[in-house]
Amino acid sequence: MRSSPLAAGGALAAALVLAACTSSVSGTASAPSTSSPGTSASTPTDPPAPPDGGGVPDVRVGAVPLPGNGTDDGGAALLAADGDGDVVAFLRELSAEGGDLSTVLTLGRLTPDGPGSDPDEASVLTEDEVPAVDDPVLVAVDPRTGGILVAGLIGEPGDDVRFGVLSLTDRATGVLIDAPALTASETVAAALSPDGGTLYLLTGAPDAAPVLLAVDPTDGAVLASVEVAAPGTSTPQALAAAGDEVVAVLDAGNGTPSAVLARWDADLSPLGTVALASDAATSSAVDVTLRPDGTAVAVLTTGTGAEPALRLVTVDGDDVTALELPGTSPTALAASGDLAAVAVLDGPAGAPTLLVVDLASGASTAVELCGGGTTDDVVLSDDGATAWVSGVCHNEDRDPTVWAVA
Numbered sequence: 001m002r003s004s005p006l007a008a009g010g011a012l013a014a015a016l017v018l019a020a021c022t023s024s025v026s027g028t029a030s031a032p033s034t035s036s037p038g039t040s041a042s043t044p045t046d047p048p049a050p051p052d053g054g055g056v057p058d059v060r061v062g063a064v065p066l067p068g069n070g071t072d073d074g075g076a077a078l079l080a081a082d083g084d085g086d087v088v089a090f091l092r093e094l095s096a097e098g099g100d101l102s103t104v105l106t107l108g109r110l111t112p113d114g115p116g117s118d119p120d121e122a123s124v125l126t127e128d129e130v131p132a133v134d135d136p137v138l139v140a141v142d143p144r145t146g147g148i149l150v151a152g153l154i155g156e157p158g159d160d161v162r163f164g165v166l167s168l169t170d171r172a173t174g175v176l177i178d179a180p181a182l183t184a185s186e187t188v189a190a191a192l193s194p195d196g197g198t199l200y201l202l203t204g205a206p207d208a209a210p211v212l213l214a215v216d217p218t219d220g221a222v223l224a225s226v227e228v229a230a231p232g233t234s235t236p237q238a239l240a241a242a243g244d245e246v247v248a249v250l251d252a253g254n255g256t257p258s259a260v261l262a263r264w265d266a267d268l269s270p271l272g273t274v275a276l277a278s279d280a281a282t283s284s285a286v287d288v289t290l291r292p293d294g295t296a297v298a299v300l301t302t303g304t305g306a307e308p309a310l311r312l313v314t315v316d317g318d319d320v321t322a323l324e325l326p327g328t329s330p331t332a333l334a335a336s337g338d339l340a341a342v343a344v345l346d347g348p349a350g351a352p353t354l355l356v357v358d359l360a361s362g363a364s365t366a367v368e369l370c371g372g373g374t375t376d377d378v379v380l381s382d383d384g385a386t387a388w389v390s391g392v393c394h395n396e397d398r399d400p401t402v403w404a405v406a
Helices: 180-184
Strands: 061-065 077-081 087-091 101-108 126-131 134-141 148-154 162-168 172-176 187-192 199-205 208-215 222-227 233-242 245-253 258-265 270-275 283-290 296-302 309-316 319-325 328-336 339-346 353-358 364-368 373-380 387-393 400-405
Touching (some): 077 134, 077 400, 087 134, 087 148, 087 400, 101 148, 126 172, 134 187, 148 187, 148 199, 162 180, 180 199, 180 208, 245 283, 245 296, 258 296, 283 328, 296 328, 309 328, 309 339, 319 353, 339 373, 353 373, 353 387, 353 400
Parallel strands (some): 233 283, 258 283
Antiparallel strands (some): 061 400, 077 087, 101 126, 134 148, 162 172, 187 199, 199 208, 208 222, 245 258, 258 270, 296 309, 309 319, 328 339, 339 353, 353 364, 387 400
């Protein structure tokens, strides 16, 4: 999951019993090493038209307004989906009515026709206020418990706010993570191991090398850590975990950023780095996902100017395949099977858009989400049949929204 800047503020209220919410949040993050083995980068190609009988299927779009407000910069909600296709949204903005509280929503099996299977069901199936998590960087469904895990800034009222994990099952419980790298960090990227047992965190600070941490989300204990050695300065952008590997994308270099992907094994031993756009004078990574077979998929921008080019990159070992996509300002990436979904602020028509890409053929379809607004997060169902995108539609109410695309 992509990194998020951290700000001061927020408080953890006393444990809050949630009547109807099962949840758990944990994360994994990793930082790239700078030892660079031989890399092979391809010149990006334009996406072909969808082949007859294959490629990206026709899609439908439905929208569910969320309670509360979006953030000043257009953020709406972090999203998570379990294996059954149930969707969870964790609002980025603290509750106006609840004060120092956050809001978690369970949307059920959200389709373009609405949540759940009964047309009489409310648009939001359950809405619960939970202890505040400022600047959340990860929400995930814990495969061990079915609960929800949220990682971000938490703390007891009156105490210093620190980075920690909030676990939501029948109760809300929080643990703080005691790590100097987190205390000094200005940005954090997070990812959860497939078994839910390890939260990876990648920290970034202006005057320090990034640090990759492996944390037990149950008690906050730091299991392992490694400093990321990189040329010049390196800014973590996102990380992901799958199988027995962790990957991160960073912007490395002095003055002119160059997007790189770094790999580690589950014990945080570095497996090398790969340049993601060696043919470009400048490049900046946005997000990354890791497929079960070890193939990494990253989204980045290349070039300078008001509208840098949008590029989707697949990394298999040292082989890099790049595909130019329409649109600008990507905000998030998800992948499942041979499909990738990229949320962009400005699609081909200049509106918030989901780009659906067939990784096997390179075919892509641009799905306009609303006439104007922002995109935030995106997740895909396990079978790739449905994508969910959070954002803010600039209608009269400017409600934070989740779009279902299927």
